[in-house]
Amino acid sequence: MASPPPSPAxxxxxxxxxxxxxxxxxxxxxxxxxxxxxxxxxxxEWKPGEAIPSEMDLAARxxxxxxxxxxxxxxxxxxxxxxxRQGKGTFVATHSEQQVQYRFLKLMPDSGDQGSEGPAQxxxxxxRRVRATADVAxxxxxxxxxxVVQVRRILAFGGVPTILEDMFLPGNAFKGITADxxxxxxxxxxxxxxxxxxxxxxxAEEKIRAVSPDAQQAALLKVEPGAPLLSVERIAYTYNDVPxxxxxxxxxxDTHHYRNELN
Amino acid sequence: MASPPPSPAxxxxxxxxxxxxxxxxxxxxxxxxxxxxxxxxxxxEWKPGEAIPSEMDLAARxxxxxxxxxxxxxxxxxxxxxxxRQGKGTFVATHSEQQVQYRFLKLMPDSGDQGSEGPAQxxxxxxRRVRATADVAxxxxxxxxxxVVQVRRILAFGGVPTILEDMFLPGNAFKGITADxxxxxxxxxxxxxxxxxxxxxxxAEEKIRAVSPDAQQAALLKVEPGAPLLSVERIAYTYNDVPxxxxxxxxxxDTHHYRNELN
DNA sequence: CAGTGGTCTAGACCACACT
DNA sequence: GTGTGGTCTAGACCACTGC
Numbered sequence: 001m002a003s004p005p006p007s008p009a010x011x012x013x014x015x016x017x018x019x020x021x022x023x024x025x026x027x028x029x030x031x032x033x034x035x036x037x038x039x040x041x042x043x044x045e046w047k048p049g050e051a052i053p054s055e056m057d058l059a060a061r062x063x064x065x066x067x068x069x070x071x072x073x074x075x076x077x078x079x080x081x082x083x084x085r086q087g088k089g090t091f092v093a094t095h096s097e098q099q100v101q102y103r104f105l106k107l108m109p110d111s112g113d114q115g116s117e118g119p120a121q122x123x124x125x126x127x128r129r130v131r132a133t134a135d136v137a138x139x140x141x142x143x144x145x146x147x148v149v150q151v152r153r154i155l156a157f158g159g160v161p162t163i164l165e166d167m168f169l170p171g172n173a174f175k176g177i178t179a180d181x182x183x184x185x186x187x188x189x190x191x192x193x194x195x196x197x198x199x200x201x202x203x204a205e206e207k208i209r210a211v212s213p214d215a216q217q218a219a220l221l222k223v224e225p226g227a228p229l230l231s232v233e234r235i236a237y238t239y240n241d242v243p244x245x246x247x248x249x250x251x252x253x254d255t256h257h258y259r260n261e262l263n
Numbered sequence: 264m265a266s267p268p269p270s271p272a273x274x275x276x277x278x279x280x281x282x283x284x285x286x287x288x289x290x291x292x293x294x295x296x297x298x299x300x301x302x303x304x305x306x307x308e309w310k311p312g313e314a315i316p317s318e319m320d321l322a323a324r325x326x327x328x329x330x331x332x333x334x335x336x337x338x339x340x341x342x343x344x345x346x347x348r349q350g351k352g353t354f355v356a357t358h359s360e361q362q363v364q365y366r367f368l369k370l371m372p373d374s375g376d377q378g379s380e381g382p383a384q385x386x387x388x389x390x391r392r393v394r395a396t397a398d399v400a401x402x403x404x405x406x407x408x409x410x411v412v413q414v415r416r417i418l419a420f421g422g423v424p425t426i427l428e429d430m431f432l433p434g435n436a437f438k439g440i441t442a443d444x445x446x447x448x449x450x451x452x453x454x455x456x457x458x459x460x461x462x463x464x465x466x467a468e469e470k471i472r473a474v475s476p477d478a479q480q481a482a483l484l485k486v487e488p489g490a491p492l493l494s495v496e497r498i499a500y501t502y503n504d505v506p507x508x509x510x511x512x513x514x515x516x517d518t519h520h521y522r523n524e525l526n
Numbered sequence: 527c528a529g530t531g532g533t534c535t536a537g538a539c540c541a542c543a544c545t
Numbered sequence: 546g547t548g549t550g551g552t553c554t555a556g557a558c559c560a561c562t563g564c
Contacts, residue, residue, distance in 0.1 A: 029553070030553085056530085064553080067554065080526055088561085205522070205524050208516075208520060210514075212491050226475070251473075261466070293533075329536090349541070349542055350549050351542085351549065352548090531561085534557085540551075540552070541549100544549100545547090
Protein backbone atom coordinates (compact mmCIF):
# COMPACT_ATOMS: atom_id res chain seq x y z
CA MET A 1 0.00 0.00 0.00
CA ALA A 2 0.98 3.69 -0.20
CA SER A 3 2.61 4.16 -3.56
CA PRO A 4 3.07 7.46 -5.41
CA PRO A 5 0.07 7.38 -7.77
CA PRO A 6 -2.35 5.05 -5.97
CA SER A 7 -3.29 5.47 -2.35
CA PRO A 8 -6.17 3.23 -1.36
CA ALA A 9 -7.24 2.15 2.09
CA UNK A 10 -3.88 2.45 3.75
CA UNK A 11 -4.11 -1.08 5.11
CA UNK A 12 -2.93 -2.17 8.53
CA UNK A 13 -6.32 -3.85 8.57
CA UNK A 14 -9.26 -3.45 6.27
CA UNK A 15 -11.12 -0.82 8.22
CA UNK A 16 -14.58 -1.22 6.70
CA UNK A 17 -17.45 -1.61 9.10
CA UNK A 18 -15.92 -4.05 11.52
CA UNK A 19 -15.12 -1.80 14.48
CA UNK A 20 -13.33 -3.27 17.46
CA UNK A 21 -12.64 -6.88 16.80
CA UNK A 22 -9.17 -7.93 17.85
CA UNK A 23 -7.90 -9.60 14.71
CA UNK A 24 -4.22 -9.49 15.52
CA UNK A 25 -2.99 -11.84 12.79
CA UNK A 26 -1.77 -10.29 9.59
CA UNK A 27 -3.04 -11.75 6.35
CA UNK A 28 -3.63 -10.64 2.78
CA UNK A 29 -6.38 -8.10 2.28
CA UNK A 30 -8.56 -10.52 0.36
CA UNK A 31 -8.33 -13.02 3.21
CA UNK A 32 -9.54 -10.36 5.62
CA UNK A 33 -12.39 -9.52 3.26
CA UNK A 34 -13.21 -13.21 3.01
CA UNK A 35 -13.33 -13.37 6.76
CA UNK A 36 -15.67 -10.40 6.96
CA UNK A 37 -18.01 -11.89 4.37
CA UNK A 38 -17.84 -15.17 6.27
CA UNK A 39 -18.94 -13.40 9.43
CA UNK A 40 -21.92 -11.88 7.68
CA UNK A 41 -22.71 -15.31 6.31
CA UNK A 42 -22.78 -17.03 9.67
CA UNK A 43 -24.49 -14.06 11.30
CA UNK A 44 -27.30 -14.68 8.84
CA GLU A 45 -27.09 -11.26 7.23
CA TRP A 46 -27.96 -13.05 3.96
CA LYS A 47 -30.06 -16.20 4.12
CA PRO A 48 -29.40 -19.41 2.17
CA GLY A 49 -30.53 -19.02 -1.42
CA GLU A 50 -30.45 -15.22 -1.28
CA ALA A 51 -28.06 -13.05 -3.23
CA ILE A 52 -25.21 -11.34 -1.44
CA PRO A 53 -24.34 -7.76 -2.47
CA SER A 54 -22.65 -7.31 -5.83
CA GLU A 55 -18.88 -7.24 -6.04
CA MET A 56 -18.98 -3.49 -6.60
CA ASP A 57 -21.12 -2.96 -3.52
CA LEU A 58 -18.88 -5.08 -1.37
CA ALA A 59 -15.80 -3.34 -2.75
CA ALA A 60 -17.33 0.01 -1.77
CA ARG A 61 -18.40 -1.27 1.64
CA UNK A 62 -14.93 -2.62 2.46
CA UNK A 63 -13.07 0.17 0.67
CA UNK A 64 -11.04 -2.15 -1.53
CA UNK A 65 -10.94 -2.78 -5.25
CA UNK A 66 -13.37 -5.06 -6.98
CA UNK A 67 -10.54 -7.47 -7.79
CA UNK A 68 -9.81 -7.99 -4.14
CA UNK A 69 -13.44 -8.75 -3.35
CA UNK A 70 -13.48 -11.04 -6.35
CA UNK A 71 -10.60 -13.09 -5.03
CA UNK A 72 -12.28 -13.39 -1.64
CA UNK A 73 -15.52 -14.56 -3.22
CA UNK A 74 -13.59 -16.94 -5.47
CA UNK A 75 -12.36 -18.78 -2.42
CA UNK A 76 -15.79 -18.86 -0.82
CA UNK A 77 -17.18 -20.26 -4.05
CA UNK A 78 -14.42 -22.88 -4.15
CA UNK A 79 -15.48 -23.97 -0.67
CA UNK A 80 -19.11 -24.20 -1.77
CA UNK A 81 -20.21 -21.50 0.65
CA UNK A 82 -21.57 -19.31 -2.13
CA UNK A 83 -22.55 -19.91 -5.73
CA UNK A 84 -21.79 -17.47 -8.55
CA ARG A 85 -24.25 -17.01 -11.38
CA GLN A 86 -23.15 -14.83 -14.26
CA GLY A 87 -25.47 -11.97 -14.98
CA LYS A 88 -27.50 -12.58 -11.82
CA GLY A 89 -25.28 -12.34 -8.80
CA THR A 90 -23.63 -14.39 -6.07
CA PHE A 91 -25.89 -16.49 -3.85
CA VAL A 92 -25.56 -18.11 -0.46
CA ALA A 93 -25.25 -21.84 -0.98
CA THR A 94 -28.07 -24.02 0.25
CA HIS A 95 -28.91 -27.70 0.44
CA SER A 96 -32.31 -26.88 -1.01
CA GLU A 97 -32.74 -26.20 -4.71
CA GLN A 98 -29.40 -27.81 -5.38
CA GLN A 99 -28.45 -29.47 -8.62
CA VAL A 100 -27.58 -32.78 -6.95
CA GLN A 101 -30.18 -34.05 -4.53
CA TYR A 102 -27.81 -35.32 -1.88
CA ARG A 103 -24.61 -33.38 -1.73
CA PHE A 104 -22.97 -35.48 0.98
CA LEU A 105 -24.31 -38.89 -0.01
CA LYS A 106 -21.79 -40.66 -2.21
CA LEU A 107 -23.77 -43.88 -2.61
CA MET A 108 -24.64 -44.44 -6.26
CA PRO A 109 -26.67 -47.12 -7.98
CA ASP A 110 -24.38 -49.46 -9.90
CA SER A 111 -25.90 -48.26 -13.15
CA GLY A 112 -26.70 -44.59 -13.62
CA ASP A 113 -26.35 -41.77 -11.15
CA GLN A 114 -28.25 -40.54 -8.11
CA GLY A 115 -30.91 -38.88 -10.19
CA SER A 116 -31.78 -42.00 -12.10
CA GLU A 117 -33.63 -43.73 -9.30
CA GLY A 118 -35.62 -40.89 -7.82
CA PRO A 119 -35.67 -39.84 -4.20
CA ALA A 120 -35.28 -42.35 -1.41
CA GLN A 121 -38.24 -43.62 0.57
CA UNK A 122 -37.65 -42.53 4.13
CA UNK A 123 -38.99 -44.12 7.28
CA UNK A 124 -38.08 -42.81 10.68
CA UNK A 125 -37.81 -45.52 13.31
CA UNK A 126 -36.90 -43.37 16.27
CA UNK A 127 -36.45 -39.78 17.33
CA ARG A 128 -35.66 -39.19 20.95
CA ARG A 129 -33.58 -37.19 23.37
CA VAL A 130 -30.72 -39.12 24.90
CA ARG A 131 -27.56 -38.39 26.84
CA ALA A 132 -24.33 -38.30 24.89
CA THR A 133 -22.08 -41.29 25.35
CA ALA A 134 -18.35 -40.61 25.48
CA ASP A 135 -17.74 -41.23 21.80
CA VAL A 136 -20.74 -39.21 20.64
CA ALA A 137 -19.74 -36.36 22.92
CA UNK A 138 -16.21 -36.36 21.55
CA UNK A 139 -17.41 -36.26 17.96
CA UNK A 140 -19.76 -33.34 18.66
CA UNK A 141 -17.41 -31.45 20.95
CA UNK A 142 -19.81 -31.86 23.88
CA UNK A 143 -19.40 -33.39 27.29
CA UNK A 144 -20.50 -36.91 28.17
CA UNK A 145 -24.07 -36.82 29.37
CA UNK A 146 -25.02 -33.67 27.48
CA UNK A 147 -28.40 -33.78 25.77
CA VAL A 148 -28.42 -34.99 22.19
CA VAL A 149 -31.17 -36.02 19.82
CA GLN A 150 -30.92 -39.40 18.21
CA VAL A 151 -32.79 -40.09 14.99
CA ARG A 152 -32.79 -43.53 13.46
CA ARG A 153 -34.15 -44.06 10.00
CA ILE A 154 -34.07 -46.27 6.94
CA LEU A 155 -33.67 -45.11 3.36
CA ALA A 156 -34.97 -47.42 0.65
CA PHE A 157 -34.47 -47.27 -3.10
CA GLY A 158 -37.05 -48.95 -5.29
CA GLY A 159 -38.51 -50.58 -2.22
CA VAL A 160 -35.19 -52.10 -1.15
CA PRO A 161 -33.98 -50.92 2.25
CA THR A 162 -30.45 -49.75 1.56
CA ILE A 163 -29.32 -47.40 4.28
CA LEU A 164 -29.83 -47.66 8.03
CA GLU A 165 -28.55 -44.64 9.85
CA ASP A 166 -28.45 -42.98 13.25
CA MET A 167 -28.11 -39.23 13.43
CA PHE A 168 -26.86 -37.60 16.63
CA LEU A 169 -27.58 -33.88 16.94
CA PRO A 170 -26.68 -31.45 19.72
CA GLY A 171 -29.81 -31.03 21.84
CA ASN A 172 -29.26 -27.29 22.15
CA ALA A 173 -29.39 -26.44 18.47
CA PHE A 174 -32.12 -28.92 17.58
CA LYS A 175 -34.64 -28.36 20.36
CA GLY A 176 -38.06 -29.72 19.57
CA ILE A 177 -37.17 -31.72 16.50
CA THR A 178 -39.77 -34.40 15.76
CA ALA A 179 -39.92 -37.61 13.77
CA ASP A 180 -42.54 -36.03 11.52
CA UNK A 181 -40.21 -33.18 10.67
CA UNK A 182 -37.49 -35.59 9.62
CA UNK A 183 -39.83 -37.91 7.73
CA UNK A 184 -42.19 -35.39 6.22
CA UNK A 185 -39.87 -32.74 4.84
CA UNK A 186 -39.69 -32.66 1.08
CA UNK A 187 -36.05 -32.45 0.13
CA UNK A 188 -32.73 -33.22 1.75
CA UNK A 189 -32.62 -33.46 5.51
CA UNK A 190 -29.83 -30.92 5.52
CA UNK A 191 -32.16 -28.48 3.77
CA UNK A 192 -34.68 -29.03 6.57
CA UNK A 193 -31.95 -28.23 9.09
CA UNK A 194 -31.44 -24.89 7.36
CA UNK A 195 -35.09 -23.97 7.24
CA UNK A 196 -36.20 -25.24 10.63
CA UNK A 197 -33.12 -24.74 12.76
CA UNK A 198 -30.90 -22.30 10.90
CA UNK A 199 -28.09 -24.82 10.83
CA UNK A 200 -26.11 -24.96 7.58
CA UNK A 201 -23.79 -27.90 7.07
CA UNK A 202 -20.76 -26.75 5.19
CA UNK A 203 -18.43 -29.73 5.02
CA ALA A 204 -18.11 -33.22 6.43
CA GLU A 205 -15.63 -36.01 7.10
CA GLU A 206 -16.33 -39.70 6.77
CA LYS A 207 -14.64 -42.83 8.10
CA ILE A 208 -15.54 -45.95 6.18
CA ARG A 209 -15.24 -49.56 7.21
CA ALA A 210 -16.56 -52.97 6.20
CA VAL A 211 -18.57 -54.58 8.99
CA SER A 212 -21.01 -57.38 9.73
CA PRO A 213 -24.38 -56.26 11.04
CA ASP A 214 -25.84 -57.49 14.27
CA ALA A 215 -29.13 -59.40 14.21
CA GLN A 216 -31.29 -56.28 14.54
CA GLN A 217 -29.44 -54.34 11.84
CA ALA A 218 -29.56 -57.32 9.49
CA ALA A 219 -33.29 -57.65 10.01
CA LEU A 220 -33.92 -53.95 9.36
CA LEU A 221 -31.92 -54.01 6.15
CA LYS A 222 -33.32 -57.41 5.19
CA VAL A 223 -29.95 -59.03 4.69
CA GLU A 224 -28.44 -62.20 6.11
CA PRO A 225 -26.66 -61.83 9.45
CA GLY A 226 -23.27 -62.54 7.85
CA ALA A 227 -23.66 -60.12 4.95
CA PRO A 228 -20.90 -57.49 4.68
CA LEU A 229 -22.07 -53.89 4.96
CA LEU A 230 -20.39 -50.54 4.56
CA SER A 231 -20.10 -48.61 7.82
CA VAL A 232 -19.97 -44.86 7.18
CA GLU A 233 -19.37 -42.57 10.13
CA ARG A 234 -19.85 -38.96 9.17
CA ILE A 235 -19.22 -35.79 11.14
CA ALA A 236 -20.80 -32.74 9.52
CA TYR A 237 -19.62 -29.22 10.34
CA THR A 238 -21.17 -25.76 10.20
CA TYR A 239 -19.13 -22.59 9.86
CA ASN A 240 -15.87 -22.40 11.74
CA ASP A 241 -15.50 -26.17 11.86
CA VAL A 242 -18.12 -26.56 14.57
CA PRO A 243 -19.39 -30.16 14.47
CA UNK A 244 -23.18 -30.28 14.41
CA UNK A 245 -24.01 -33.83 13.44
CA UNK A 246 -22.64 -37.31 13.92
CA UNK A 247 -24.20 -39.78 11.52
CA UNK A 248 -23.54 -43.50 11.64
CA UNK A 249 -24.76 -45.30 8.56
CA UNK A 250 -24.82 -48.87 7.34
CA UNK A 251 -24.99 -49.12 3.56
CA UNK A 252 -25.94 -52.17 1.54
CA UNK A 253 -23.55 -52.38 -1.40
CA ASP A 254 -25.06 -55.19 -3.39
CA THR A 255 -26.72 -52.90 -5.90
CA HIS A 256 -25.01 -49.64 -4.97
CA HIS A 257 -21.46 -48.47 -4.41
CA TYR A 258 -19.71 -45.62 -2.66
CA ARG A 259 -18.15 -43.39 -5.28
CA ASN A 260 -15.12 -41.23 -4.65
CA GLU A 261 -12.94 -39.04 -6.81
CA LEU A 262 -9.27 -38.52 -6.06
CA ASN A 263 -7.33 -35.51 -7.29
CA MET B 264 -9.55 -7.07 -27.12
CA ALA B 265 -8.73 -4.08 -29.31
CA SER B 266 -9.52 -1.10 -27.13
CA PRO B 267 -8.23 2.46 -27.61
CA PRO B 268 -5.23 2.46 -25.29
CA PRO B 269 -4.24 -1.21 -25.04
CA SER B 270 -3.73 -3.45 -28.05
CA PRO B 271 -2.24 -6.80 -27.08
CA ALA B 272 -2.28 -10.02 -29.07
CA UNK B 273 -5.44 -9.30 -31.01
CA UNK B 274 -6.99 -12.60 -29.99
CA UNK B 275 -9.01 -14.85 -32.24
CA UNK B 276 -6.72 -17.45 -30.75
CA UNK B 277 -3.59 -17.09 -28.72
CA UNK B 278 -1.08 -17.26 -31.52
CA UNK B 279 2.02 -18.18 -29.56
CA UNK B 280 4.05 -21.11 -30.78
CA UNK B 281 1.30 -23.56 -31.56
CA UNK B 282 1.04 -23.41 -35.33
CA UNK B 283 -1.67 -25.38 -37.09
CA UNK B 284 -3.83 -27.07 -34.57
CA UNK B 285 -7.52 -26.83 -35.35
CA UNK B 286 -8.95 -25.64 -32.04
CA UNK B 287 -12.30 -24.44 -33.31
CA UNK B 288 -13.97 -23.96 -29.95
CA UNK B 289 -13.88 -20.50 -28.45
CA UNK B 290 -12.83 -20.17 -24.85
CA UNK B 291 -11.28 -17.56 -22.59
CA UNK B 292 -7.70 -16.70 -23.28
CA UNK B 293 -6.48 -18.15 -20.00
CA UNK B 294 -8.16 -21.44 -20.86
CA UNK B 295 -6.32 -21.54 -24.14
CA UNK B 296 -3.07 -20.81 -22.34
CA UNK B 297 -3.87 -23.54 -19.86
CA UNK B 298 -4.39 -25.92 -22.75
CA UNK B 299 -1.05 -24.99 -24.28
CA UNK B 300 0.78 -25.49 -21.00
CA UNK B 301 -1.04 -28.80 -20.60
CA UNK B 302 0.23 -29.90 -24.00
CA UNK B 303 3.80 -29.08 -23.06
CA UNK B 304 3.24 -30.98 -19.83
CA UNK B 305 2.08 -34.17 -21.47
CA UNK B 306 4.63 -33.81 -24.26
CA UNK B 307 7.25 -33.99 -21.56
CA GLU B 308 8.73 -30.60 -22.28
CA TRP B 309 9.23 -30.27 -18.52
CA LYS B 310 9.75 -33.41 -16.45
CA PRO B 311 8.08 -34.20 -13.11
CA GLY B 312 9.78 -32.30 -10.32
CA GLU B 313 11.31 -29.74 -12.67
CA ALA B 314 10.38 -26.07 -12.74
CA ILE B 315 8.31 -24.75 -15.61
CA PRO B 316 9.21 -21.31 -17.02
CA SER B 317 8.37 -18.32 -14.86
CA GLU B 318 5.07 -16.53 -15.30
CA MET B 319 6.86 -13.66 -17.02
CA ASP B 320 8.54 -16.02 -19.47
CA LEU B 321 5.31 -17.79 -20.28
CA ALA B 322 3.52 -14.46 -20.66
CA ALA B 323 6.17 -13.38 -23.18
CA ARG B 324 6.06 -16.72 -24.97
CA UNK B 325 2.28 -16.67 -25.35
CA UNK B 326 2.05 -12.89 -25.87
CA UNK B 327 -0.41 -12.34 -23.05
CA UNK B 328 -0.21 -10.54 -19.74
CA UNK B 329 1.23 -12.14 -16.63
CA UNK B 330 -2.20 -12.09 -15.03
CA UNK B 331 -3.62 -14.30 -17.73
CA UNK B 332 -0.82 -16.83 -17.37
CA UNK B 333 -1.33 -16.67 -13.64
CA UNK B 334 -4.97 -17.62 -13.91
CA UNK B 335 -4.09 -20.53 -16.19
CA UNK B 336 -1.47 -21.79 -13.76
CA UNK B 337 -3.87 -21.27 -10.86
CA UNK B 338 -6.20 -23.82 -12.39
CA UNK B 339 -3.41 -26.27 -13.10
CA UNK B 340 -2.30 -25.93 -9.50
CA UNK B 341 -5.86 -26.50 -8.28
CA UNK B 342 -5.89 -29.76 -10.24
CA UNK B 343 -2.57 -30.79 -8.70
CA UNK B 344 -0.80 -30.84 -12.04
CA UNK B 345 1.75 -28.27 -10.92
CA UNK B 346 2.89 -26.97 -7.55
CA UNK B 347 3.66 -23.33 -6.85
CA ARG B 348 6.44 -22.38 -4.47
CA GLN B 349 6.81 -18.75 -3.64
CA GLY B 350 10.19 -17.34 -4.41
CA LYS B 351 11.29 -20.48 -6.23
CA GLY B 352 9.00 -21.14 -9.14
CA THR B 353 6.26 -23.45 -10.37
CA PHE B 354 7.06 -27.15 -10.57
CA VAL B 355 5.59 -30.12 -12.37
CA ALA B 356 3.79 -32.25 -9.80
CA THR B 357 5.23 -35.66 -9.07
CA HIS B 358 4.38 -38.67 -6.94
CA SER B 359 8.00 -38.69 -5.77
CA GLU B 360 9.19 -36.20 -3.17
CA GLN B 361 5.61 -35.52 -2.19
CA GLN B 362 4.52 -34.33 1.20
CA VAL B 363 2.12 -37.23 1.69
CA GLN B 364 3.57 -40.62 0.91
CA TYR B 365 0.53 -42.07 -0.79
CA ARG B 366 -1.54 -39.47 -2.54
CA PHE B 367 -4.29 -41.81 -3.70
CA LEU B 368 -4.39 -44.14 -0.69
CA LYS B 369 -7.08 -43.01 1.71
CA LEU B 370 -6.61 -45.82 4.21
CA MET B 371 -5.55 -44.44 7.58
CA PRO B 372 -4.60 -46.13 10.82
CA ASP B 373 -7.36 -45.64 13.37
CA SER B 374 -5.00 -43.55 15.49
CA GLY B 375 -2.68 -41.08 13.84
CA ASP B 376 -2.15 -40.46 10.15
CA GLN B 377 -0.38 -42.20 7.31
CA GLY B 378 3.00 -40.96 8.36
CA SER B 379 2.73 -42.36 11.87
CA GLU B 380 3.24 -45.99 10.91
CA GLY B 381 6.00 -45.74 8.37
CA PRO B 382 5.96 -47.16 4.87
CA ALA B 383 4.12 -50.37 4.06
CA GLN B 384 5.93 -53.67 3.69
CA UNK B 385 5.34 -54.77 0.12
CA UNK B 386 5.43 -58.27 -1.25
CA UNK B 387 4.66 -58.99 -4.86
CA UNK B 388 2.89 -62.29 -5.40
CA UNK B 389 2.55 -62.17 -9.14
CA UNK B 390 3.51 -60.13 -12.16
CA ARG B 391 2.53 -61.52 -15.52
CA ARG B 392 1.17 -60.68 -18.91
CA VAL B 393 -2.43 -61.71 -19.41
CA ARG B 394 -5.21 -60.99 -21.85
CA ALA B 395 -7.78 -58.40 -20.84
CA THR B 396 -11.12 -59.78 -19.80
CA ALA B 397 -14.17 -57.81 -20.85
CA ASP B 398 -14.46 -55.79 -17.64
CA VAL B 399 -10.74 -55.00 -17.46
CA ALA B 400 -10.76 -53.97 -21.09
CA UNK B 401 -13.70 -51.67 -20.55
CA UNK B 402 -12.08 -49.99 -17.57
CA UNK B 403 -8.84 -49.37 -19.46
CA UNK B 404 -10.48 -48.43 -22.76
CA UNK B 405 -8.93 -51.45 -24.46
CA UNK B 406 -10.45 -54.35 -26.35
CA UNK B 407 -11.08 -57.75 -24.85
CA UNK B 408 -8.04 -59.91 -25.33
CA UNK B 409 -5.56 -57.02 -25.51
CA UNK B 410 -2.36 -57.53 -23.60
CA VAL B 411 -2.31 -56.26 -20.04
CA VAL B 412 0.05 -56.75 -17.13
CA GLN B 413 -1.39 -58.01 -13.91
CA VAL B 414 0.47 -57.41 -10.66
CA ARG B 415 -0.77 -58.88 -7.41
CA ARG B 416 0.72 -57.78 -4.16
CA ILE B 417 0.14 -57.45 -0.45
CA LEU B 418 0.82 -54.39 1.67
CA ALA B 419 1.40 -54.93 5.35
CA PHE B 420 1.58 -52.42 8.18
CA GLY B 421 3.49 -53.39 11.30
CA GLY B 422 3.65 -56.94 10.02
CA VAL B 423 -0.11 -57.20 9.58
CA PRO B 424 -1.20 -57.88 6.00
CA THR B 425 -3.76 -55.16 5.35
CA ILE B 426 -4.17 -54.65 1.61
CA LEU B 427 -4.38 -57.27 -1.12
CA GLU B 428 -4.49 -55.72 -4.54
CA ASP B 429 -4.37 -56.52 -8.23
CA MET B 430 -3.13 -53.90 -10.63
CA PHE B 431 -4.01 -54.14 -14.31
CA LEU B 432 -1.84 -52.06 -16.63
CA PRO B 433 -2.01 -51.63 -20.41
CA GLY B 434 0.64 -53.93 -21.88
CA ASN B 435 1.69 -51.31 -24.39
CA ALA B 436 2.69 -48.61 -21.95
CA PHE B 437 4.22 -50.95 -19.38
CA LYS B 438 6.32 -53.26 -21.54
CA GLY B 439 8.90 -55.20 -19.62
CA ILE B 440 7.70 -54.39 -16.13
CA THR B 441 9.01 -56.89 -13.58
CA ALA B 442 8.06 -57.99 -10.10
CA ASP B 443 11.42 -56.70 -8.85
CA UNK B 444 10.68 -53.26 -10.19
CA UNK B 445 7.37 -53.14 -8.34
CA UNK B 446 8.75 -54.61 -5.15
CA UNK B 447 12.17 -53.00 -5.08
CA UNK B 448 11.41 -49.38 -5.85
CA UNK B 449 11.82 -47.03 -2.93
CA UNK B 450 8.79 -44.79 -2.85
CA UNK B 451 5.26 -44.86 -4.18
CA UNK B 452 4.51 -47.19 -7.05
CA UNK B 453 3.10 -44.25 -8.98
CA UNK B 454 6.48 -42.54 -8.66
CA UNK B 455 8.07 -45.64 -10.18
CA UNK B 456 5.63 -45.41 -13.07
CA UNK B 457 6.82 -41.86 -13.73
CA UNK B 458 10.50 -42.71 -13.63
CA UNK B 459 10.46 -46.05 -15.42
CA UNK B 460 7.59 -45.67 -17.86
CA UNK B 461 6.92 -41.96 -18.15
CA UNK B 462 3.35 -42.45 -17.04
CA UNK B 463 2.00 -39.80 -14.67
CA UNK B 464 -1.25 -40.53 -12.86
CA UNK B 465 -3.20 -37.34 -12.48
CA UNK B 466 -6.50 -38.30 -10.96
CA ALA B 467 -8.49 -41.41 -10.06
CA GLU B 468 -11.97 -42.65 -9.34
CA GLU B 469 -12.88 -45.30 -6.80
CA LYS B 470 -15.89 -47.52 -6.28
CA ILE B 471 -16.16 -48.92 -2.79
CA ARG B 472 -18.12 -51.89 -1.52
CA ALA B 473 -18.22 -54.20 1.46
CA VAL B 474 -17.52 -57.80 0.50
CA SER B 475 -16.64 -61.19 1.92
CA PRO B 476 -13.34 -62.63 0.71
CA ASP B 477 -13.03 -66.02 -0.93
CA ALA B 478 -10.89 -68.67 0.70
CA GLN B 479 -7.69 -67.64 -1.05
CA GLN B 480 -8.12 -63.94 -0.30
CA ALA B 481 -8.93 -64.67 3.32
CA ALA B 482 -5.83 -66.77 3.66
CA LEU B 483 -3.59 -64.12 2.11
CA LEU B 484 -4.92 -61.41 4.39
CA LYS B 485 -4.98 -63.78 7.36
CA VAL B 486 -8.62 -63.19 8.22
CA GLU B 487 -11.50 -65.58 8.73
CA PRO B 488 -13.44 -66.50 5.59
CA GLY B 489 -16.52 -64.62 6.75
CA ALA B 490 -14.73 -61.41 7.71
CA PRO B 491 -16.04 -58.27 5.98
CA LEU B 492 -13.51 -56.45 3.82
CA LEU B 493 -13.52 -53.20 1.90
CA SER B 494 -13.45 -53.67 -1.85
CA VAL B 495 -11.88 -50.65 -3.55
CA GLU B 496 -11.86 -50.55 -7.33
CA ARG B 497 -9.76 -47.69 -8.62
CA ILE B 498 -9.27 -46.42 -12.13
CA ALA B 499 -6.32 -44.04 -12.41
CA TYR B 500 -6.00 -41.59 -15.29
CA THR B 501 -3.13 -39.78 -17.00
CA TYR B 502 -3.58 -36.53 -18.88
CA ASN B 503 -6.68 -36.12 -20.98
CA ASP B 504 -8.61 -38.64 -18.93
CA VAL B 505 -6.85 -41.60 -20.45
CA PRO B 506 -7.21 -44.57 -18.06
CA UNK B 507 -3.87 -46.22 -17.39
CA UNK B 508 -4.51 -48.46 -14.41
CA UNK B 509 -7.26 -50.55 -12.94
CA UNK B 510 -6.58 -51.51 -9.37
CA UNK B 511 -8.75 -53.86 -7.36
CA UNK B 512 -7.99 -53.79 -3.70
CA UNK B 513 -9.26 -55.56 -0.61
CA UNK B 514 -8.67 -53.59 2.57
CA UNK B 515 -8.81 -54.92 6.11
CA UNK B 516 -10.59 -52.31 8.20
CA ASP B 517 -10.16 -53.71 11.69
CA THR B 518 -7.32 -51.33 12.57
CA HIS B 519 -7.60 -48.92 9.65
CA HIS B 520 -10.35 -46.94 8.00
CA TYR B 521 -10.96 -45.27 4.68
CA ARG B 522 -11.04 -41.52 5.23
CA ASN B 523 -12.90 -39.13 3.02
CA GLU B 524 -13.61 -35.42 3.12
CA LEU B 525 -16.77 -33.94 1.67
CA ASN B 526 -17.05 -30.33 0.57
C1' DC C 527 -31.24 -0.96 -21.47
C1' DA C 528 -28.70 -1.36 -16.88
C1' DG C 529 -26.63 -4.47 -13.72
C1' DT C 530 -24.10 -8.59 -12.70
C1' DG C 531 -20.25 -11.66 -12.90
C1' DG C 532 -16.15 -12.91 -16.19
C1' DT C 533 -11.92 -11.72 -18.73
C1' DC C 534 -7.84 -9.08 -19.73
C1' DT C 535 -4.37 -5.75 -19.15
C1' DA C 536 -0.59 -2.91 -17.03
C1' DG C 537 1.91 -1.58 -13.47
C1' DA C 538 3.23 -1.25 -8.52
C1' DC C 539 4.69 -3.29 -4.50
C1' DC C 540 5.30 -7.28 -1.06
C1' DA C 541 7.21 -11.82 0.64
C1' DC C 542 10.29 -15.19 -0.05
C1' DA C 543 14.51 -17.85 -1.67
C1' DC C 544 18.86 -18.16 -3.41
C1' DT C 545 23.47 -16.47 -4.03
C1' DG D 546 20.53 -7.95 -5.14
C1' DT D 547 17.95 -10.50 -8.45
C1' DG D 548 14.28 -13.33 -9.60
C1' DT D 549 10.24 -15.85 -8.28
C1' DG D 550 5.41 -16.15 -7.04
C1' DG D 551 1.70 -13.34 -4.32
C1' DT D 552 -1.16 -9.21 -3.62
C1' DC D 553 -3.52 -5.06 -4.99
C1' DT D 554 -5.28 -1.61 -7.89
C1' DA D 555 -7.69 0.72 -11.82
C1' DG D 556 -9.90 0.62 -15.81
C1' DA D 557 -11.66 -1.47 -20.11
C1' DC D 558 -14.45 -4.62 -22.34
C1' DC D 559 -17.26 -9.08 -22.80
C1' DA D 560 -21.25 -12.27 -21.80
C1' DC D 561 -25.21 -13.13 -19.66
C1' DT D 562 -29.75 -11.92 -17.26
C1' DG D 563 -33.86 -9.61 -16.78
C1' DC D 564 -36.55 -5.32 -17.01
